[in-house]
Amino acid sequence: MTAAALSLPRKRVSLPRVVKSEWIKFWTVRSTVITLGVAVLLLVGFGLLASSLYGTPSQGGPPGNEPTDPVGASLTGTNFAQLAFGTLGVLLMAGEYSTGMIRSSMTAVPKRLPVLWAKVAVFTTVVFAVALAASAAAFTFGQMLIEDGASWSDPGAARAVIGTAVVMAGVGLLGMGLGALMRSTPGAITTLFGVMFLLAMVAALLIPDSWGDVVQYLPSNAADAFTAVEQGEGMLSPGAGLAVFTGYIVAVLGAAAWRVKRSDV
Amino acid sequence: MIEVHELTKRYGDKTAVDGLTFTVKPGVVTGFLGPNGSGKSTTMRMLLGLDAPTSGTATVNGRPYAEHPDPMFQAGALLDAKAVHTGRTAYHHLLALAATTGVPKSRVGEVIDLVGLHEVARKRVGGFSLGMGQRLGIASALLADPEVVVLDEPTNGLDPEGVLWIRNLMRDLASRGRTVFVSSHLMSEMALTAEHLIVIGKGRLIADVSVSGFIESASNESIRVRSPHANELHDLVAGPGTTVLSVDRGLFEVTGLSAEEIGDRAAAAGIALHELTVIRPSLEEAFMELTRDAVEYQSATIGEAR
Numbered sequence: 001m002t003a004a005a006l007s008l009p010r011k012r013v014s015l016p017r018v019v020k021s022e023w024i025k026f027w028t029v030r031s032t033v034i035t036l037g038v039a040v041l042l043l044v045g046f047g048l049l050a051s052s053l054y055g056t057p058s059q060g061g062p063p064g065n066e067p068t069d070p071v072g073a074s075l076t077g078t079n080f081a082q083l084a085f086g087t088l089g090v091l092l093m094a095g096e097y098s099t100g101m102i103r104s105s106m107t108a109v110p111k112r113l114p115v116l117w118a119k120v121a122v123f124t125t126v127v128f129a130v131a132l133a134a135s136a137a138a139f140t141f142g143q144m145l146i147e148d149g150a151s152w153s154d155p156g157a158a159r160a161v162i163g164t165a166v167v168m169a170g171v172g173l174l175g176m177g178l179g180a181l182m183r184s185t186p187g188a189i190t191t192l193f194g195v196m197f198l199l200a201m202v203a204a205l206l207i208p209d210s211w212g213d214v215v216q217y218l219p220s221n222a223a224d225a226f227t228a229v230e231q232g233e234g235m236l237s238p239g240a241g242l243a244v245f246t247g248y249i250v251a252v253l254g255a256a257a258w259r260v261k262r263s264d265v
Numbered sequence: 266m267i268e269v270h271e272l273t274k275r276y277g278d279k280t281a282v283d284g285l286t287f288t289v290k291p292g293v294v295t296g297f298l299g300p301n302g303s304g305k306s307t308t309m310r311m312l313l314g315l316d317a318p319t320s321g322t323a324t325v326n327g328r329p330y331a332e333h334p335d336p337m338f339q340a341g342a343l344l345d346a347k348a349v350h351t352g353r354t355a356y357h358h359l360l361a362l363a364a365t366t367g368v369p370k371s372r373v374g375e376v377i378d379l380v381g382l383h384e385v386a387r388k389r390v391g392g393f394s395l396g397m398g399q400r401l402g403i404a405s406a407l408l409a410d411p412e413v414v415v416l417d418e419p420t421n422g423l424d425p426e427g428v429l430w431i432r433n434l435m436r437d438l439a440s441r442g443r444t445v446f447v448s449s450h451l452m453s454e455m456a457l458t459a460e461h462l463i464v465i466g467k468g469r470l471i472a473d474v475s476v477s478g479f480i481e482s483a484s485n486e487s488i489r490v491r492s493p494h495a496n497e498l499h500d501l502v503a504g505p506g507t508t509v510l511s512v513d514r515g516l517f518e519v520t521g522l523s524a525e526e527i528g529d530r531a532a533a534a535g536i537a538l539h540e541l542t543v544i545r546p547s548l549e550e551a552f553m554e555l556t557r558d559a560v561e562y563q564s565a566t567i568g569e570a571r
Binding site (some may be wrong): 007106 | 348358
């Protein structure tokens with residue numbers, strides 16, 4: 001085979017090279033970039049909307065029921081933005097399976113797992129940075145709209161803002177994991193939203209009171225506990241909330257890794 | 266070099282690939298033939314590490330594909346033209362694949378020019394025709410100028426100009442010492458391109474032969490004889506070991522005698538010949554004959570099992 005001397009320098013597949021490849025992939029599909037933009041709009045837009053309505057007395061509620069969480073108000077967009085960040089995570093992984101791209105990806109990197117870890121790295125970096133900028137903007141400008149608004153130095157404020165970015169990236173990672181497990185965009189999106197939005201409600205209805213503690217360990221409630229300025233009743237501490245939420249991410253990504261490595265593509 | 270040993274793939278109780286063993290050598294184009302559903306694509310997918318074999322091994326240059334530190338330099342494959350994200354441009358698709366193993370950007374431009382996608386390289390792949398998709402697949406296969414090139418039905422969806430281009434490309438790769446392994450269900454296509462053939466049916470190896478050897482082994486040649494004195498000539502050539510088949514008035518086909526023998530006997534008897542043609546079976550006919558044998562073999566084993 002000496003006759004077939006190569007003019008190209010032979011280089012190995014390495015994690016940094018796969019990360020570079022995933023970086024290119026991330027930015028060269030229109031749908032992912034649009035989803036990212038929509039997420040930012042939702043996070044900032046709803047935050048500013050809720051802030052501008054904050055403390056408006058027109059609701060005519062009973063006295064003593066005034067809103068007490070200006071930080072939370074400016075981060076109201078979290079609930080909507082996690083739909084978009086979650087979808088982005090699902091698209092990144094399930095999109096490879098639904099289009100067939102995964103066969104090219106796994107032929108280029110037949111050890112397979114570097115593809116998953118590189119996607120996790122690129123996604124986490126981009127989404128955390130973008131979500132942090134968006135939640136910081138929502139907080140900063142939101143508080144300007146609120147009379148006696150909170151400041152960065154208020155207890156729990158910085159944690160809420162940074163925590164929001166952590167949760168946004170986390171929900172996206174759950175979406176990525178589900179995308180790899182289910183290999184279907186609609187299936188993974190439905191499951192993700194079911195878990196993040198419906199599960200806590202259904203659990204509150206169905207689980208007997210004596211089991212009430214279980215509800216606080218659900219992913220959505222654990223994430224809320226981490227970002228809440230003040231811990232309500234039946235809520236984990238911020239640290240415990242983060243630990244539980246991270247646990248779910250690790251478990252889902254672990255299962256995804258097993259499936260990516262073991263299953264035929 | 267591709268080495269496949271006792272390769273088997275089962276899906277539930279269905280066996281797609283059944284104990285295949287063969288070797289594909291560098292420097293020639295090797296055709297991989299079989300009817301649809303005979304296990305060609307599954308074999309190629311196992312070769313590239315996309316599917317795990319139930320048992321047996323498939324290696325590329327001495328190792329399973331996935332165990333090479335530089336897999337894209339070892340082998341490049343076009344397995345299906347749909348292995349692309351439809352929302353990405355051809356250029357970015359290739360750029361992302363190239364990045365995984367440090368292939369420079371300049372090489373991406375080279376392969377785009379090589380496959381003739383220059384004008385559409387910046388368009389999104391979703392709008393590509395099947396032929397353009399095939400060209401993009403070939404571009405990704407050749408990205409790292411690999412030693413082994415595996416192509417699954419590369420001429421699908423290509424126009425005649427594209428088919429000719431693929432044919433020349435494969436010959437050129439083989440002449441540069443590459444291992445070229447190409448599947449097809451069209452014998453006529455392989456006759457023009459391949460030097461060696463691996464034929465499978467129902468997941469099993471039917472033949473591992475050179476193209477010329479394949480034709481010889483599959484069917485005997487026959488001689489077409491046309492003469493105004495057919496009846497007299499008929500008596501001259503008939504005998505043990507020969508078969509004479511009348512086709513038309515004054516026209517018959519002989520198997521078991523060479524054209525020279527028939528011509529000499531006719532000349533000795535003073536019989537005029539208007540035609541004496543050696544008929545070699547086409548590759549397509551040889552293929553039909555071989556796969557028919559495979560089917561017969563299959564039904565025989567079912568009968569024994571009962």
